[in-house]
Amino acid sequence: MVPWRMSRRTFLKGTSAVLIAAPMGAWGREEEPIPGSVAFPDDEELAPVLIRALARGGWYADVYIESRAVTRITMSSSEIRSLEYGVEQGGGVRTLHGEKTGYGFAETLDQEALIPIAEVAASIAAGPAGLPRGLGRVAVFSRVPMRDHLERAPIRDKVSLMERVDRAARAVDPAVQQVVVSYHDEVQHMLIATSTGQVLQDMLPMISIRATATASRSGRSAEGLQRASRRAGMELFDRETPEQIGREAALQAMRMLDAVPAPTGEMSVVVAAGGGVMFHEAIGHGLEADAVMRNASIFAGRMGQTVASKLVTIYDDATLEGERGSYNVDDEGTPAARTLLVDRGILTGYLHDRRSAHAMGSRSTGNGRRESFRFPPLVRMSNTFLASGDEDPADIVKRTDRGVYAAAFGGGEVDTASGQFTFGLIEAYLIENGVVTAPIRGATLVGSGIEVLERIDRVGADFGSWPGTCGKGNQSAPVTSACPTLRISRITVGGTA
Amino acid sequence: MTTPPHRAAVNTDPLAAAIRAVRAAIDSGADAADAYAQTASELQIEVRHGDVEHLQQALTRGLGLRVQSGNRRALVHTTDLSDSALAALAAKAVEIARALPPVEEPFALAAAVAVAPHAHQDPGLAEQSLTEPTSWLVAAERAMAAVKGVSETVSVKWTQTNGLVALANSLGLALKEPSCSITIEAEAIAERDGQSATGACYVSAPSRGSLPEAEWVGAAAGERAAMLLGARPVVSARVPVIFPPWIGWPLLVWLSAALRGDHVVQGRSYFADRLGDAVASSLVTIRDTPHNLAGPGHRSFDGEGTPTKDRALIDRGRLEAYLTDRDSAAKLRVEPGGHAVRDSYREAPNVGFSNLQLQPGTHDPEAIIAATGRGLLVTSLSGWWLNLSPATDAFSSAAMGIWIEDGERAYPVRGISIAGTIREMIQAIDMVGNDLRITGTIATPTFRIAEMSISGM
Numbered sequence: 001m002v003p004w005r006m007s008r009r010t011f012l013k014g015t016s017a018v019l020i021a022a023p024m025g026a027w028g029r030e031e032e033p034i035p036g037s038v039a040f041p042d043d044e045e046l047a048p049v050l051i052r053a054l055a056r057g058g059w060y061a062d063v064y065i066e067s068r069a070v071t072r073i074t075m076s077s078s079e080i081r082s083l084e085y086g087v088e089q090g091g092g093v094r095t096l097h098g099e100k101t102g103y104g105f106a107e108t109l110d111q112e113a114l115i116p117i118a119e120v121a122a123s124i125a126a127g128p129a130g131l132p133r134g135l136g137r138v139a140v141f142s143r144v145p146m147r148d149h150l151e152r153a154p155i156r157d158k159v160s161l162m163e164r165v166d167r168a169a170r171a172v173d174p175a176v177q178q179v180v181v182s183y184h185d186e187v188q189h190m191l192i193a194t195s196t197g198q199v200l201q202d203m204l205p206m207i208s209i210r211a212t213a214t215a216s217r218s219g220r221s222a223e224g225l226q227r228a229s230r231r232a233g234m235e236l237f238d239r240e241t242p243e244q245i246g247r248e249a250a251l252q253a254m255r256m257l258d259a260v261p262a263p264t265g266e267m268s269v270v271v272a273a274g275g276g277v278m279f280h281e282a283i284g285h286g287l288e289a290d291a292v293m294r295n296a297s298i299f300a301g302r303m304g305q306t307v308a309s310k311l312v313t314i315y316d317d318a319t320l321e322g323e324r325g326s327y328n329v330d331d332e333g334t335p336a337a338r339t340l341l342v343d344r345g346i347l348t349g350y351l352h353d354r355r356s357a358h359a360m361g362s363r364s365t366g367n368g369r370r371e372s373f374r375f376p377p378l379v380r381m382s383n384t385f386l387a388s389g390d391e392d393p394a395d396i397v398k399r400t401d402r403g404v405y406a407a408a409f410g411g412g413e414v415d416t417a418s419g420q421f422t423f424g425l426i427e428a429y430l431i432e433n434g435v436v437t438a439p440i441r442g443a444t445l446v447g448s449g450i451e452v453l454e455r456i457d458r459v460g461a462d463f464g465s466w467p468g469t470c471g472k473g474n475q476s477a478p479v480t481s482a483c484p485t486l487r488i489s490r491i492t493v494g495g496t497a
Numbered sequence: 498m499t500t501p502p503h504r505a506a507v508n509t510d511p512l513a514a515a516i517r518a519v520r521a522a523i524d525s526g527a528d529a530a531d532a533y534a535q536t537a538s539e540l541q542i543e544v545r546h547g548d549v550e551h552l553q554q555a556l557t558r559g560l561g562l563r564v565q566s567g568n569r570r571a572l573v574h575t576t577d578l579s580d581s582a583l584a585a586l587a588a589k590a591v592e593i594a595r596a597l598p599p600v601e602e603p604f605a606l607a608a609a610v611a612v613a614p615h616a617h618q619d620p621g622l623a624e625q626s627l628t629e630p631t632s633w634l635v636a637a638e639r640a641m642a643a644v645k646g647v648s649e650t651v652s653v654k655w656t657q658t659n660g661l662v663a664l665a666n667s668l669g670l671a672l673k674e675p676s677c678s679i680t681i682e683a684e685a686i687a688e689r690d691g692q693s694a695t696g697a698c699y700v701s702a703p704s705r706g707s708l709p710e711a712e713w714v715g716a717a718a719g720e721r722a723a724m725l726l727g728a729r730p731v732v733s734a735r736v737p738v739i740f741p742p743w744i745g746w747p748l749l750v751w752l753s754a755a756l757r758g759d760h761v762v763q764g765r766s767y768f769a770d771r772l773g774d775a776v777a778s779s780l781v782t783i784r785d786t787p788h789n790l791a792g793p794g795h796r797s798f799d800g801e802g803t804p805t806k807d808r809a810l811i812d813r814g815r816l817e818a819y820l821t822d823r824d825s826a827a828k829l830r831v832e833p834g835g836h837a838v839r840d841s842y843r844e845a846p847n848v849g850f851s852n853l854q855l856q857p858g859t860h861d862p863e864a865i866i867a868a869t870g871r872g873l874l875v876t877s878l879s880g881w882w883l884n885l886s887p888a889t890d891a892f893s894s895a896a897m898g899i900w901i902e903d904g905e906r907a908y909p910v911r912g913i914s915i916a917g918t919i920r921e922m923i924q925a926i927d928m929v930g931n932d933l934r935i936t937g938t939i940a941t942p943t944f945r946i947a948e949m950s951i952s953g954m
Contacts, residue, residue: 070843072844076759076763077762077763079598079600079601080569080597080598080600081600081824082570082572082845083570083571083572083593083594083597084561084571084572084573084574084843084844084845085571085572085573085574085589085593086561086573086574086575086843087575088574088576088843089576089577090576099550100548100549100550100551100552101550101551101552101553102551102552102553103551103552103553103554104553104554104555105555106555106556107557107558107559107576108576108577117555120552120553120554120555123552124549124551124552154596155593155596155597156596156597159596159597159598177764178763178764178765180763180765214763214764214765214888216764221765221767221888221889222888222889223765223886223888223889261891262893264733264914264916264950264952265733265952265953294545294649294651294652295648295649295686296649296651296686298693374555374557376551376553410883410884411882411883412880412883413879413880413882413883415695415879417649417651417686417693417695418693418694418695420879420895420911421879422879422880422883422894422895422914423880423883424880424883424884426884441889441891442884442889442891442892442893442916443893444880444883444884444893444894444895444914446880446895446912446914448912492912492914492952493952494880494893494894494895494913494914494915494916494952495893495914495916495952
């Protein structure tokens with residue numbers, strides 16, 4: 001059951017501002033070839049599928065086959081409440097005809113099942129048959145190494161990590177009365193075969209852990225959230241220990257226990273490093289070219305124009321090693337790339353998949369992503385960053401008379417057509433005379449894309465990133481957003497006071 | 498191809514597969530087991546500018562097997578329903594469960610009681626041609642485009658799932674029921690003087706017969722965009738806020754989070770220890786109606802095989818019941834409410850609702866507006882879910898809508914946010930409309946909250 005729908009309104013959910021070492025400089029690491037481990041169909045079996053997919057015409061077709069082992073464990077009241085494990089296998093075939101898409105999928109790896117699916121995909125087209133090019137293997141090099149293999153780690157090790165998170169959170173204060181810990185990992189093997197003649201195989205790991213602590217004292221309650229997630233194996237916990245995750249969730253709940261209702265109205269807001277979710281919403285979704293194609297973006301027709309203050313440089317980069325939004329090739333077989341979106345305030349690029357690039361006479365930027373074989377690709381962000389500036393973050397607060405300090409973000413939502421976005425602060429404080437003072441609860445920030453980007457008047461030299469899950473067109477995708485400490489001179493705070 | 502997938506008969510019996518999986522689990526040494534299996538044909542059509550832009554079809558099937566070994570439980574899922582695959586699945590499930598630390602209280606499966614499954618609400622759906630939904634979408638899009646001010650018909654989409662769900666357990670329970678839903682998403686952009694506004698209409702129904710007219714859906718999306726043209730901010734104020742039927746559901750999403758029995762057990766709900774108390778205005782009755790066959794969430798048994806029952810959760814303001822699955826009911830020492838929800842066979846049951854409704858009142862919706870001297874008719878909310886939590890009830894959301902002066906619609910407003918605490922908001926509901934219409938798993942009539950804080954300029 002999907003309790004609510006936001007199919008065009010794209011949104012981003014996440015739970016915390018996880019400060020991790022700046023991932024810049026991660027490029028250039030020795031690249032390692034990927035070991036294959038799943039028995040996928042061979043080229044002779046794939047070729048007839050692509051022929052069927054183009055049997056009624058169309059300018060492009062592809063086959064996407066996937067096998068994904070998923071483990072989810074939930075703990076509450078210090079007990080394991082659920083453990084789910086499964087290997088999801090299936091394949092999808094897509095035909096593109098003009099701007100139209102035909103798509104079919106089946107939950108099996110059998111090659112025979114792909115033929116009827118290809119016919120479903122082909123039914124979108126009407127015309128003489130197209131001919132796919134002869135298939136050849138393309139090597140994929142991984143930027144997402146997995147040192148401690150997720151599938152080799154015993155369940156009891158994963159459970160004991162969760163117990164450590166739980167214990168650390170409860171040890172913070174007797175007021176911490178509940179801790180919910182969720183663990184999720186997956187190892188995804190996939191194969192992509194395109195009518196342009198490429199066959200690629202890849203493997204991507206993902207691990208995430210999340211702690212929600214509830215603190216209660218004299219009739220008041222508050223929650224604290226903390227999450228860590230990377231495309232990595234169990235070595236994630238070398239960077240961030242279970243104790244740090246549990247303790248930080250509990251400390252946040254304790255800090256918010258005494259929060260006062262948030263003020264309302266327009267004011268200055270200092271966004272802490274890690275508040276990149278704001279740029280994911282304020283500008284990122286509007287630069288996804290499928291929205292531009294549909295006249296459903298305020299950034300349509302703005303290429304080369306000033307859309308932000310000149311302190312603002314934004315890029316999307318799927319090539320960062322091990323980040324939650326990273327990958328090696330996108331789900332259409334295009335290599336992952338770094339795309340400059342805004343250069344010192346000037347709009348320089350859109351994000352494309354094959355379909356939007358074809359429609360707009362451009363090239364794919366390697367941003368065609370899908371939730372699984374059950375969905376055709378959409379244009380999606382990967383890791384979206386606002387580049388650091390040169391101010392001391394402490395100075396930015398010091399120079400703000402009155403406003404809000406946004407310390408941690410709960411997620412956001414944007415209507416790309418109007419540019420209106422909203423995002424929620426799970427931890428925020430008042431700034432009074434240049435000093436961070438009382439915690440405030442229930443604050444949201446509301447604004448319109450370009451207007452807010454133009455009001456960024458201070459950018460810090462620090463950097464923080466935030467792992468999240470982005471929702472668009474009923475598909476979810478892992479992403480990272482990141483930024484330094486920065487100030488928006490004026491933005492509407494929707495409070496509860 | 499001879500038979501398109503959306504019409505092909507699904508040739509796997511999900512109940513037979515579920516029973517085989519349970520047997521395999523017991524053979525593998527499990528103390529108890531249940532299996533939930535789904536088969537479905539899926540169809541999605543999107544029309545843009547009078548033509549099919551996206552066509553998607555699939556046949557899906559899968560099974561989730563939950564096994565118990567001592568006070569330990571694990572769920573393992575697969576899409577391969579062959580005997581050998583189910584045997585391997587069962588062995589894996591038992592192995593994983595035994596690796597877990599035991600919980601204090603034993604798990605209890607649903608007893609094998611007789612349940613009368615609901616009939617398929619649209620038995621002819623499997624025979625439907627692709628032309629029918631396509632024509633429906635084209636008509637909806639035409640109605641959307643015809644609304645004055647609409648500049649772009651962004652999308653009209655039909656998503657249909659037609660299948661069966663089955664549940665079996667080691668106490669001998671064996672249940673099967675059709676599961677069918679049609680969801681429509683219609684979205685429009687209106688534009689004037691460089692200002693644009695968006696409008697949407699989302700509906701879902703268990704049959705074509707319970708869908709609203711295509712023209713109504715298209716026009717609704719168009720009008721919700723066009724009515725916001727020329728919108729401007731207002732100054733901050735505390736005024737009555739009116740929620741029309743298409744925008745009241747976020748309030749029920751918030752309430753359902755706090756009504757979840759598992760959240761109550763975890764000590765995370767502000768409704769803990771409040772059973773029998775007056776928690777809302779006496780005009781507020783909230784019912785979950787799994788037996789309402791016009792609602793897309795209808796079902797005769799829940800995701801654990803507990804028979805479902807129509808019931809009030811809040812009755813004339815009084816807190817009557819929590820939403821419970823078997824685990825939370827056992828801890829709360831109540832009968833399981835039949836509120837275990839399976840999002841898919843891949844996931845363990847969650848606590849949720851089937852068809853949730855704020856019951857209608859007596860007011861004509863226009864009379865509610867006329868009775869409001871100065872206030873806001875909210876027509877769009879965004880970010881209302883950002884602070885969603887069962888533990889804290891600080892609601893705030895960006896909003897757009899129509900400003901009301903002297904009981905009349907004065908002008909559209911944007912760039913504002915509305916806020917309140919959920920507990921105060923439901924106490925302050927002072928008028929409820931007579932216009933309830935079931936168009937999704939959550940439905941509300943028009944209602945008014947006597948006072949909320951609006952922050953604007």
